[in-house]
Each structure stands twice: as C-alpha cells, then as structure tokens.
Amino acid sequence: MATTTDTVRVTIDGIPISVPKGTLVIEAARRVGVMIPHFCYHPKLKPNANCRMCLVEVEKMPKLQTSCSTVATEGMSIRTATTVVHDAHKSVLEFILANHPLDCPVCDQGGKCDLQDFSHEYTATTSRFAETKRIFQKEYFSPLIETQMNRCVQCLRCVRYCDEVMDVKALAPVGRGTMTEIKSFAAHPLDCEFCGGCVQICPVGAITSRLSMYEYRPWMLKRADTVCTFCGDGCQLTVQTKDQTLIEVNSAQGTGRNNGDLCARGFFGFHATSHSGRITKPLIRRHGALVEVTWEDALLFVAEQITRLKLAHGPQAFGGLISGRCTNEELYLFQKFMRLTIGTNNLDSSARYGHVNGVQAMKRVQGTHRWTVTFEDIVQADVLLLVGTNITETNPITGLRVKEAVKKHDATLLTIEALQPAIGTISNITNLSQQHFSVAPAQFSAAVLGLLKAVVEETLIEGTLQQRASDYVLSISKAVQQLSWGELALSTGVSRESFVQMAASVAKGRRVVVLAGQTLLRSQGGYGICLNLLDLLLLTGKLTDSGCGFAPLAEENNDQGAVEMGAVAELLPNALDLTDQDARAQMARAWKEEVPLTPGATLLEMIDQAQTGTIKALFVVGENPVGSLPPQTRAKEALSKLEFLVCQELFLTETALLAHVVLPAASAMEKAGTVTNSEGHVQSVRPAINPVGDSRPDWEILSAFSVFLNAPLEYGDAKEILKEIRSVIPGYGSLGPTPIPPSVDRATVERYVTGGYRRDLATRYTLPARTGRPEGTVQLGLTQSLFHSGKLSTHSKGLLQIESSGFLQMGPLDAAKFGIATGDRVNLSNSRGECTTTVKVLDRVPEGLAWFPDHFAQEALQLFDCTIDPETKVPSYRTASVSVRKTT
Amino acid sequence: MSKHEPVLLKNMQRPGYTGSLQDYEQTGGYQALRKVIGKVPPAEVTTTVMKSGLRGRGGAGFPTGVKWGFLPKDYQGPRYLCCNADESEPGTFKDRQLIERDPHQILEGILLAAYAIGAESAYIYIRGEFVLGAKILESAIAEARIAGYIGANILGAGITVNVWVHRGAGAYICGEETALLESLEGKRGLPRVKPPFPATHGLYNKPTVVNNVETLANLPHIISRGSEWFSAIGSPPKSTGTRIFCVSGHVKRPGNYEVPMGVTFRELIYEEAGGMRSNKPLKAFIPGGASAPFLTPDSLDVKLDFESVAAAGSMLGSGGVTVMEEGTDMVWAALRLMEFFYHESCGKCSPCREGSSWLVQTMRRIVAKRGQMEDLETLVDLCKNIVGRTVCSFGDAEISPIMSTLKHWRPEYVRLIHEAEAANLIALKRPAGRP
Amino acid sequence: MKLIEKYKDEITEILSHYPVKRSALIPLLYLAQQDEGYVSEAAMKEIAQMLRLTPPQVYETATFYTMLNLKPVGKFHLQICKSLMCALVGSDTVIGWVKTKLGIGPGETTADRLFTLSTVECLAACGTAPMMQVNEDYYERLTEEKFDRILADLKKYGTCSLKTGPFMWPEPANAVNHDA
Numbered sequence A: 001m002a003t004t005t006d007t008v009r010v011t012i013d014g015i016p017i018s019v020p021k022g023t024l025v026i027e028a029a030r031r032v033g034v035m036i037p038h039f040c041y042h043p044k045l046k047p048n049a050n051c052r053m054c055l056v057e058v059e060k061m062p063k064l065q066t067s068c069s070t071v072a073t074e075g076m077s078i079r080t081a082t083t084v085v086h087d088a089h090k091s092v093l094e095f096i097l098a099n100h101p102l103d104c105p106v107c108d109q110g111g112k113c114d115l116q117d118f119s120h121e122y123t124a125t126t127s128r129f130a131e132t133k134r135i136f137q138k139e140y141f142s143p144l145i146e147t148q149m150n151r152c153v154q155c156l157r158c159v160r161y162c163d164e165v166m167d168v169k170a171l172a173p174v175g176r177g178t179m180t181e182i183k184s185f186a187a188h189p190l191d192c193e194f195c196g197g198c199v200q201i202c203p204v205g206a207i208t209s210r211l212s213m214y215e216y217r218p219w220m221l222k223r224a225d226t227v228c229t230f231c232g233d234g235c236q237l238t239v240q241t242k243d244q245t246l247i248e249v250n251s252a253q254g255t256g257r258n259n260g261d262l263c264a265r266g267f268f269g270f271h272a273t274s275h276s277g278r279i280t281k282p283l284i285r286r287h288g289a290l291v292e293v294t295w296e297d298a299l300l301f302v303a304e305q306i307t308r309l310k311l312a313h314g315p316q317a318f319g320g321l322i323s324g325r326c327t328n329e330e331l332y333l334f335q336k337f338m339r340l341t342i343g344t345n346n347l348d349s350s351a352r353y354g355h356v357n358g359v360q361a362m363k364r365v366q367g368t369h370r371w372t373v374t375f376e377d378i379v380q381a382d383v384l385l386l387v388g389t390n391i392t393e394t395n396p397i398t399g400l401r402v403k404e405a406v407k408k409h410d411a412t413l414l415t416i417e418a419l420q421p422a423i424g425t426i427s428n429i430t431n432l433s434q435q436h437f438s439v440a441p442a443q444f445s446a447a448v449l450g451l452l453k454a455v456v457e458e459t460l461i462e463g464t465l466q467q468r469a470s471d472y473v474l475s476i477s478k479a480v481q482q483l484s485w486g487e488l489a490l491s492t493g494v495s496r497e498s499f500v501q502m503a504a505s506v507a508k509g510r511r512v513v514v515l516a517g518q519t520l521l522r523s524q525g526g527y528g529i530c531l532n533l534l535d536l537l538l539l540t541g542k543l544t545d546s547g548c549g550f551a552p553l554a555e556e557n558n559d560q561g562a563v564e565m566g567a568v569a570e571l572l573p574n575a576l577d578l579t580d581q582d583a584r585a586q587m588a589r590a591w592k593e594e595v596p597l598t599p600g601a602t603l604l605e606m607i608d609q610a611q612t613g614t615i616k617a618l619f620v621v622g623e624n625p626v627g628s629l630p631p632q633t634r635a636k637e638a639l640s641k642l643e644f645l646v647c648q649e650l651f652l653t654e655t656a657l658l659a660h661v662v663l664p665a666a667s668a669m670e671k672a673g674t675v676t677n678s679e680g681h682v683q684s685v686r687p688a689i690n691p692v693g694d695s696r697p698d699w700e701i702l703s704a705f706s707v708f709l710n711a712p713l714e715y716g717d718a719k720e721i722l723k724e725i726r727s728v729i730p731g732y733g734s735l736g737p738t739p740i741p742p743s744v745d746r747a748t749v750e751r752y753v754t755g756g757y758r759r760d761l762a763t764r765y766t767l768p769a770r771t772g773r774p775e776g777t778v779q780l781g782l783t784q785s786l787f788h789s790g791k792l793s794t795h796s797k798g799l800l801q802i803e804s805s806g807f808l809q810m811g812p813l814d815a816a817k818f819g820i821a822t823g824d825r826v827n828l829s830n831s832r833g834e835c836t837t838t839v840k841v842l843d844r845v846p847e848g849l850a851w852f853p854d855h856f857a858q859e860a861l862q863l864f865d866c867t868i869d870p871e872t873k874v875p876s877y878r879t880a881s882v883s884v885r886k887t888t
Numbered sequence B: 001m002s003k004h005e006p007v008l009l010k011n012m013q014r015p016g017y018t019g020s021l022q023d024y025e026q027t028g029g030y031q032a033l034r035k036v037i038g039k040v041p042p043a044e045v046t047t048t049v050m051k052s053g054l055r056g057r058g059g060a061g062f063p064t065g066v067k068w069g070f071l072p073k074d075y076q077g078p079r080y081l082c083c084n085a086d087e088s089e090p091g092t093f094k095d096r097q098l099i100e101r102d103p104h105q106i107l108e109g110i111l112l113a114a115y116a117i118g119a120e121s122a123y124i125y126i127r128g129e130f131v132l133g134a135k136i137l138e139s140a141i142a143e144a145r146i147a148g149y150i151g152a153n154i155l156g157a158g159i160t161v162n163v164w165v166h167r168g169a170g171a172y173i174c175g176e177e178t179a180l181l182e183s184l185e186g187k188r189g190l191p192r193v194k195p196p197f198p199a200t201h202g203l204y205n206k207p208t209v210v211n212n213v214e215t216l217a218n219l220p221h222i223i224s225r226g227s228e229w230f231s232a233i234g235s236p237p238k239s240t241g242t243r244i245f246c247v248s249g250h251v252k253r254p255g256n257y258e259v260p261m262g263v264t265f266r267e268l269i270y271e272e273a274g275g276m277r278s279n280k281p282l283k284a285f286i287p288g289g290a291s292a293p294f295l296t297p298d299s300l301d302v303k304l305d306f307e308s309v310a311a312a313g314s315m316l317g318s319g320g321v322t323v324m325e326e327g328t329d330m331v332w333a334a335l336r337l338m339e340f341f342y343h344e345s346c347g348k349c350s351p352c353r354e355g356s357s358w359l360v361q362t363m364r365r366i367v368a369k370r371g372q373m374e375d376l377e378t379l380v381d382l383c384k385n386i387v388g389r390t391v392c393s394f395g396d397a398e399i400s401p402i403m404s405t406l407k408h409w410r411p412e413y414v415r416l417i418h419e420a421e422a423a424n425l426i427a428l429k430r431p432a433g434r435p
Numbered sequence C: 001m002k003l004i005e006k007y008k009d010e011i012t013e014i015l016s017h018y019p020v021k022r023s024a025l026i027p028l029l030y031l032a033q034q035d036e037g038y039v040s041e042a043a044m045k046e047i048a049q050m051l052r053l054t055p056p057q058v059y060e061t062a063t064f065y066t067m068l069n070l071k072p073v074g075k076f077h078l079q080i081c082k083s084l085m086c087a088l089v090g091s092d093t094v095i096g097w098v099k100t101k102l103g104i105g106p107g108e109t110t111a112d113r114l115f116t117l118s119t120v121e122c123l124a125a126c127g128t129a130p131m132m133q134v135n136e137d138y139y140e141r142l143t144e145e146k147f148d149r150i151l152a153d154l155k156k157y158g159t160c161s162l163k164t165g166p167f168m169w170p171e172p173a174n175a176v177n178h179d180a
Ligand SMILES: Cc1cc2nc3c(=O)[nH]c(=O)nc-3n(C[C@H](O)[C@H](O)[C@H](O)COP(=O)(O)O)c2cc1C
Pocket: B055, B056, B057, B058, B059, B060, B061, B062, B064, B084, B085, B086, B087, B088, B089, B172, B173, B174, B175, B176, B177, B178, B210, B211, B212, B213, B215, B216, B392, B393, B394
C-alpha cells in the first residue's frame, strides 16, 4: 500500500498512529496519550539516552530500546506497558535512587519532581541498596543558583541546555562515573548568563533558585501567567506567589513566544517590583517637599491645575510622555487623554528613543509598521543578517531563535556589529556567524552601503525589478557608484571581496531575515540605515517573499505597542498618520470628537518647549527623561521650569523628584492588560499580586483625571479599553499561539519605488564622516547589559547580585595601551565633562571602542552630545569621544 | 618453540630486527601498499579483505571488510580512519608489542585501509600510558613520510593519506569506538548513542572507520598473499587467520602467542605458555580479557575461535587469556575485576554508573565477611538489570566476572557469607556494653 | 610565562593535525602538564582561549582522564597496576614495598615530594607482571631487589636503566634478556 513519504505509521500499545518522519518514539507515544517516564530526554535537546528510564519494547528488536533516541519507522510496533518494560523502568529507577539522599522533606523540588513522581508510580518499596551513599561536598555555586549534587541524577539536561540552546557552556560535568558532579570552572562560582535554564530544566532538586530557597512548597503557590515586561521579546512568565509575595518565576516548555526559555531578567529580575523603595501613596509638593496625601486630594489638585493652566494657556501648553513598559490599554488611554481631554498632540513615548526609526522606515517602504516575519521565520530562515545588535544581551530570546537557526538548521548567519567574536561568559552571537564585519556603530551605514554597492556591481538585483522600477534601480546604482571601495574599506575595514561575499549570501538566500538592533536604531542616521536595509531586501527581491523580512528589535517590552496605540505625536492608533484625513475621520467617528490638528511636539521638542516656556505642564507616565537624556539636552533645567509636572511612577526617579505631583503606579505584576512584542504579537499581562500600597494601574489614574476634569474616559477594567482598541484597530489582540504576520503592502512599495525613495536618497547614500581617534582617546558607547533593562531592573535584588554597578568594558589592546587591567579605576573626560568608573577588560570589545551600560550611565551621560534625526525626531546620544586616564 | 608459523609477530622474531623502516622493507614491507595504491581500485581492496574473512581483533569480532562497506558510497566530504590503539582491556597486551616492535606493519595496514575507504587523514588513538609506543609510532611515521609512503601523493599515485598519533589520557572507555571519537574530538570520552554509527556519523560527524591495531596489521599480509591464503588459516569460514593471544596469570611463560584461530586453550596454555607455573592445577581461566566470563578446566578443549568460545558461554573478546591456579580466591578475583569496571565506568548511563558502584560495594562487603545471603540474589538481580540496558557494551562486560564466578564457584561466596554470619552470631552473643 | 609564548612551534604543530580545534585539547593539556608538572587553572584558561572553548569545557575534559593531574604530584609518580592479572602474581606485595620503603600509600606523596604513589588499572603488561610505570617509563617483572634499585637510581640519577621496552616477551630463543 502506498504511504505518503513524510509520515510513518506505528502502533503504540496497539494504538495505531501516523507521525511525521523522524519523530521519536517517546513523542509518538505522547501523541496517543502514553507518557513514557524519562529524565534525560527533553524536546529541546538532542537525544542523549543516558538515564535509560524510557526503555520500551520494539517488535523484532531483541533488546529494549530507549524511546527517547529511537526514531519511529514505518510499521514499528512499540509496547510500553508490558511486565518486561515495567520491570525495566522499576530497575532503572532503583539504580537512580541508589545514591540519592531521599531528602524530599527539605527539597524545594518536592511536589514537582520527576523522581518523586516516578517513584510513586513504580512504588519502589524499601531500597535494596544497603551500601554507603555517595556524598558530594556541598560547594558554593552562585549567589542565585543553588546546587545539591547529591540529588543529581546525571541526566546532563542542564549541561546540554547550557550548550545546545544557550551556547553559553558554563556548566561542566566534572570527574567520571558515579562521582560525576556538575560544576562550573574548578572551584569558581558559576559565571554565566544566568538564564535560569538549568534550574528550569533540572528534573529533580539538584539545581534550584536561591531567591526562593526554602520559602515554599509548590502546592502552596498561586500562579499567574503573564508576560515579562523587560524587553521587546515578550516572554511568557508564570509568576508564583504566596500570600501576595512574589516567590519565583518560571516559564513552561511549549508556552509563549519564548517556548519556556528565559533570560536572567525574566528569571531572576522579578523582584524589581517588590523593592522597598516603591511609592505607595500619592505625593504632592508642599513648601518644596513631597508629602503624602490621599488620592482624592491628589486628583483634585491635578484637576485644578489642569483646568487653571488650560484656561490660561490653552491645550498646547501641555505635553505628555509615557513609558513603553505600560500596557496597550494604558498607552491607548494616555494618547486619548492627551488628544481629547487635554486637546493636544504633544505626546510621546519611549519608542522615540529608537524604535520609531525602524517603524517609520517600515511604514514608508512596506506599508505595514510591523514585522512581516515571526520568530518561527527566524528559526526557519536560511540567511540571517544581524545589523547593530548584540542580540544576546538586548533581546536574548530572539537571540535564541537565531542560535537555533544556526545550530540546528545550519542557517547562514551574517553579522555587522562592533562586537568581536570572542569566547566569554556571555554567549556572543558573532561566534556563530559565517561572516562578521566588526564595524563601529558610527560606520554601520557605510557597511550597509558596501553591501548595496556589491549588490549593484555584482548584478544581484532581482530581474523583474529592473523593468518594474528602472528609475529606482538606476538612482540607487548611480548613488552607490559615487562611493569608492577604497573609502568604504577605510570606513569599515571591510574589503570589496568580503562585501561581495556577504551580498551574494543575502541574494542567494531563500528565506532572508534582517534583524536590526538598538545599536543601529539609536545611532545617528538610524532611520536612513533602516531604509537602506529595506532597499537591500527590495533590490535582491526578498522584501515580498514569504519568510523574508526586516525586523527591528524593540528595547522596551511594549515599544511596538506604544506606536500601534498612537502614543507618539505623529501617529494615531493603528500607527496611522496624524495627517491622514481618512484616519482622522475614522478616529473622530470612534471617539465622537475631533482629533486636534496642530502637529504635536515629540520628546525633545517638548523639552525645548518647556525650556522656552511654551509648554507649562507635563504628564510623565513611567518615563524618566531627566535620568535618561544627556545633560546636554538640559532636560532637568527645562522640567524644573514647568509650572506643573505630574509623574505616575513606581519609584522616585530623577524626573519624579522634580514633580509637583507624584502618583503611585501599579507595576506590571499588579495589573491586567496586553502588550505587543517586537514581532507584533499581542499577549496578556495578568496580575500576580495586588497593587502595592495605594498604587493604581496607570490607566485607572488617567481615567480618574478625566473624571475629575468632567470629561470622563470611563472604563470598568482594562478589558473594556481593549474592546475599544479593537474597534479602532480591527482584529487587534487576537491572542493566539502564532500571529499571522502582516504582509508587505504592494501599493506602498510601488509608491516607494516610483518616487517615494527619492527625497532623502542623497543623504542616506552618503558615507558618514570618519572621525579620527586622537591619541589617548576611545570612542565611548552606551550599551545594554543582559542583566538589566532600562533602569527598572536596577531595583531587582536578584539582578543586582549579578551586576550591581556600571563598569567600562574595554578591549585587551586598548587596555594594554592605557596600562589598565580589570578592576582598575579610570577617569573618562571630554569637553563636556568627566566621570570615573571601574574597568572590565573583555575580548569582545574591539580596539578603539569602550562600552558603558546605560542602566548605570547617570554620570557618564554628561559625556555625550545629542543629535536629532530631522525626519523621525529620534535623539541619538550613543557615542562620544573620551580621553581615558587611569586613576586610583 | 611454537609449531605454528607466526604472521604478525614473524618479523620481530628475526635476530636483530629493530622495526626500523629499513628492516621492515627488507622483509618485504610496503610491498602490499606498492601493489595496490593507485593501481587496484579501492573497492577491490575492500572486496579482498571481505573475502579473507578477517574479523576485528579489538573485541567485537565484526568482519572488517563488511564494516568498510557501510561507508556511504557517494559522500563527497572527508572520511576518517581511526586506528584503535587504546588497548586497555585487562589481560591484553598484544597491540603494545605490535606497536613497539613493528610499527611499520601497522602503518602499512593503516595506509591500505585508508586507501580502501578513501580517508585522507588517519588518527592512531593510542592510550596515554604508551608513551614509548607513541614515540616509536611518531618516528616511524616520520620515516615513512620521508620515504613517500605517507603524506601527499603517496608513491606518486596521487593519493594523500596523513597519519597522526593522538594520545589518550587514561580512560579505558576510550577504547569503545564512539568514546574514542569523542575523546579524539577533545571531549569527555563518553560513548555515543548508536545509531547513527561511525560509518556515517563518526569523527567530526563524518564517515569514519575504527579498526584495532592487530586488525590493521593483518592487512599487508592479506593484500600481499591474497584472501585465499588468509581464509585458509584458522578455523574457516568464520574465524580465519591467526590471532595473538596474551597469556597471563599463573603460567610458566606468560606472554603473547600468535596461533591460528581454532587451536585449543589446552594447547595455548600448556604448550605455548609452558603450562602452570607451579604444581597446582588450573582452576579457572578468562578466555578473552576482563570482559569475558570465566571458564573452568572443563572448557580447556574448547577451540580458540569466535563461535566455539561463545558456545562455551564466554567470548574470545580481545584475546587476553588469564590463567588461575587452584587456590585462587574466585570471589576476590571477581572483585578485582569489578573494581576495574567501577573505576572505568564513564558514568553516562544510570544502570552502569550506579550498578557498578553498587556491585563493587556489595562485593567488597562479601569479601570483607560482612555479607548476607540476600546479597547473592541482589548481585544476580543487579547484573540482570544492567545487561542490555546500557549505552555501550561496557555494561554487558562488567557483569561477566560476578555472574560467571557465581555460576561456577558459588560455594566460595556462600562460605564467605557463612563466616560472616558466624562472626555476627558471636558478636550478638557478646554481653551488651562490653567489647 | 604563557604556553603560547614558550611552546609556539609545538602548539602550531599540534593544531595543524586537526580540522577542528577542540581536538587539540588533550595534547595541549599534556603540554601544560609537562611544563608545570600538573595542569594549572591558568593553563586551562589559556588553552580554552587558544581553542575558543570556555574554561568549563576544558575543565570537564581534563577531569575525565586519570593521567591529567590537576594538582602537583611528586617528582616520580609511581603507578602500580593493581588489576587482577598483576594481582595474581603479586602486585599487592609491590604496593606493600612502597609502604614500607617510602611510607606512602596510594594517593600519597612523600614529604620530600619525590614520590607519589597511585594504584592504577591494567597498563597492558600483564604478561610481565607485576609492573609499575614511573612517569613515562615502564618497569616490568618487578622483584624486591629490582624495586630497591629502581628507587635508589631514581633518587640518585632521576632515571633507572631497568626501565623496559620496546616490548619483547616471551623473548625469541636467541634474543638477549632485556631485564637482565
Ligand atoms: C568498553 C569497550 C572497550 C573497548 N576497548 C577496546 C580497545 O582497547 N581496543 C580496541 O581495539 N577495541 C576496543 N573495543 C572495541 C571497539 O569498540 C571496536 O569494536 C574496535 O575498535 C573495532 O575494531 P575492530 O573491528 O578492528 O576490532 C572496546 C569496546 C568496548 C565496548
């Protein structure tokens, strides 16, 4: 009988089933509801078949087979429930238990332990093991992770996960035989990415989290499934609580966009919101000091001030800033409040710091403001081009998808980043790349232009485009011809051959995904580079192909949502242009009120207007411009001039300290709503605990303002707001496992290639200036650390144990030149200011550059100048030339 | 003197033979390579080896030509040959002699095998303790390279084979072929889960053949003299050729003896090795290295070939024959071997890892006269629970000493336990509180 | 001094044998051990860097193999085979000699740091048992008399002519007896 080639039929305990070719017996069994006991098997890992727990009978095979490593083949008949199999399971379990300390009463895994469960199932009575049990000396492992090696069943899941999935390789099985013990390096404590993967994947209590050690029994915990609010990856988290206390966070295999994988921020960072410094009561400035008041008083005061100022100066005297960490519901309500209740488009969100560059470029070239690819497409891609992203540290889970594509599916990885390939304790994506251009951020644009020039010169341009858009092709061809290979090599250090090789890889790919990170998005000219990368996809004919696309990575968890909710000056909900007549009309119908016409001021424009006194009142929701922007922008001075500054905050930030009213906001752990991740996937945030103190969700506060202002934007709960969002953005938030990515709008592309490209072509096809590097200086860059996200995470006790302060990362060559070693103190200075910090010498930092994490950059910020993109108004202050001097 | 004509050990028995390239060439060395390289198609070399009936000398006895035939025919990338010179099976010391005394014989075998399977790189994985052997091989390779036998364009035939010596670092398990490959890749020597087999996914995941030193040393002779010559020696059709048996223990002349397969243990022990060292009669012998079950004098007339030994309830294994005289404590002997297995279990899979530690501790207790009758049942049970359930056949091997001594000499175990019980009784009768 | 500076040529040669760097790990660990007498943490870190591995990857390999010493051992590392074949003909007695003559048991080192005793498993010299390996050299068919001479010579000359090899047992009728 003919069978289809891609499935095989097997029977499991007499139940027939068809499974895809290559399916493991253990998985086939799972499909018919037969759970085969196992320890070492894990669907994410390559079969290792070391525990021998999963033995089954396979017809015609003399020995029992490990179902975790046996591939189901046509006609195979498998038995899992015979006495022979049962006895085998029982005996393997007996072996595994032989040396186990049986200390379940004090084990944190108790109640969720595979060893316990199987023991229960196979009713191992009294053990026959009468010998002395192996005992490992207890060793200090790490401040966050506890090991109890006596409980280890040596399945090596932790070690394999650390290597195969994370590419970190921080765990070592040490010694051999029964004395094999999982350690790090020699007697040193664990030094790694602290993704928590080993804790999660350990089937027993051998590796546990110290943050929650001895604090609970699993059955006492209440769980809430929510989404991590640190970065744009949008990982699903399960938050476990006991009596309103956060106990631990994990993520189940198979769930969420992260498929159960997490990073240090997600796994160990949850304490940020239970920090003792939280604001718990509304505060009003009286005689210079912030004093606690009731909500009633605070709201009344806010309403009075708004009314007074509006009467005196009109709506354009107001501005608003909101954090991209807020929920969609809050972002939506915020812009509605600003536009309707106040009557101004002076509003912005943290998406302005960089994400807007990517969004605007996508809107302009491909119509949609979203990714046209998904995480799954990254995994399936055959060519991945990463530009300006140290993805492991900024978007670790998207990074895992890239690693998976390379390690499991042999995708070609191409990278353009300052990062040098080097082994370190944090995995480095460029170690996996086939071709890597180590280019300073200021020259990313040159590197992309090199690729475009190679595409043109090597005639890698897609055939039909030449006919469809000859003008476009010709203009770009002309533009790149102006650039000389010599100049390009000087700017980037990359030769013509290398550019040609990389361009050819892109052109050859069938599923090409270009990922652009914050180093690019926040760099000067970031918008232009995004456009040029889209040109690259367009020219090579990839833009419209399925599985191909341009994917800018969001820094904050809901930057994408902020844009889609219209929480930026120039965009209405659904990221429609404020100037778009139809869009305005549509909004007016939904809101039963006109949208103000006057274009709004963006982040830095509002600060300027505060400086000049045009803006007199500012609403700040979870944003901290004073702490984030370099002093050169004089944000502090500007905000101090305001007549009225309201902050909704978790903590008394630099900005909140200037406020007239500070209102305690509920954290993401304490409220409901939705957020939208980088790839545009909308997911639910659910409360795990009650709001701390008198804090309230930001949307509730905004809604309360409006009530007090007699222009009620009243909603019973976040769901009601979502309902309204759905009415203005059709289909929004259809929460599902895999979003169908929007596709490129062909009409927009048509408009782009027939003239739309022209207005800034000359500028973005010009090489950026090459700044010399005077003796004794380095180019200082602000970067993101894997262990922090914005400033929020610096309140997390777990993350602070890994990284408690900022330090200057410097490459070995420069370190030698300056006579500096790890741990030394250095003074950084330039005409704008100076600061002192500690150095860490890391192989991954290229010569001439030095990096400082922006989470701790308070002092370092003064060294930076700020430029503003003329079109997208995105501020850029990521690099500065500084002199380095060793101090004591 | 042996009445059998040696093949592999022949050269080195010549007076003054040093194993140098010159000596080796003078006795007809490298003629086999000259005969085939670039002249006879590789596939034909494989066919000759297949027809000779040569079976692996490393332990498992798999037909060598058949193994080579498993390599993918149309695979374009690199292929590798690994010479297994890890010789660590207790009781086995033949490869060491071949390496130290006649290295070129092995090198020629390696070159022939590499030619047959299309490998351009061959690694000799030699156990770390063989420092001298490694040095001898290194200099032999240097000689052969200068003479044009190794390297690019061998003998002008346009064939490249490079041979490297790679030292292990002390781990019996690295003799297991997939553990060997892991070790050669710089990793812990843990056996891989098979399938896939090395023939398709071997060193660096490329098609690979692993052959024992002695297996490879046979090749020049087979190629020179033809498969018929070889297959007529020994006990055809299944056990052809000679084998070097390593005789140790209580015999007069321990050492390596090369005899055609099919002679009896009696002949090997009493004629070749000179018989028992004292007047005590033979009590037990291990026919094929530590992994092979013990046999009793009843099996002395069993023929030394794969099938006969298997029929007698043991295996020919690596060819290490250890002889024990009357008076040897068999429980102690089993414990000694069990300690070896415990020490060498790599720890990858639970039954072997935990089982070996459990078995060794129980055995120690019994020998120390602290055993109980139930222990014997437990021993048997544990052994049964290990065999056939492990990643590699180390698990099957480690139970041999205990299972076979329990089978043949159970009373010795029982006696120790009875003594233990008696001692216990005395202890119990002692008034409390007094030593 | 760093290994890479001290043994540049050796390291280049070793690396040239393999298409994949990690394969050079054990050879480089040997080099480190030869240099310092044991494999130090600094050496493991340096080797990790050379091979683009993480230090734990080097460590896991180094700890698997018995011949790589992660701690310093005596100048002469006496490794006595205690497997069954040697035990049948007296290896335990040899271990006893060490105890009486040098005062050390397995795993111990003499106070003058000259000798470390290890018992090891079969070294493929069962036909010439009892035997021991001292550093790189084999000494076979040990008798108490020979043993005393070996210890004396080692102390005095750092080596002993009684070391054996190349292998030749049983000797051909007309060959000289190597251990005479
Ligand atoms: C635990 C174990 C140890 C082994 N040790 C050796 C060894 O030291 N030398 C060897 O040649 N084969 C050894 N083998 C056999 C090898 O796995 C493999 O079968 C052999 O190298 C194949 O070569 P052959 O076909 O030429 O015999 C061992 C096998 C096992 C399971």
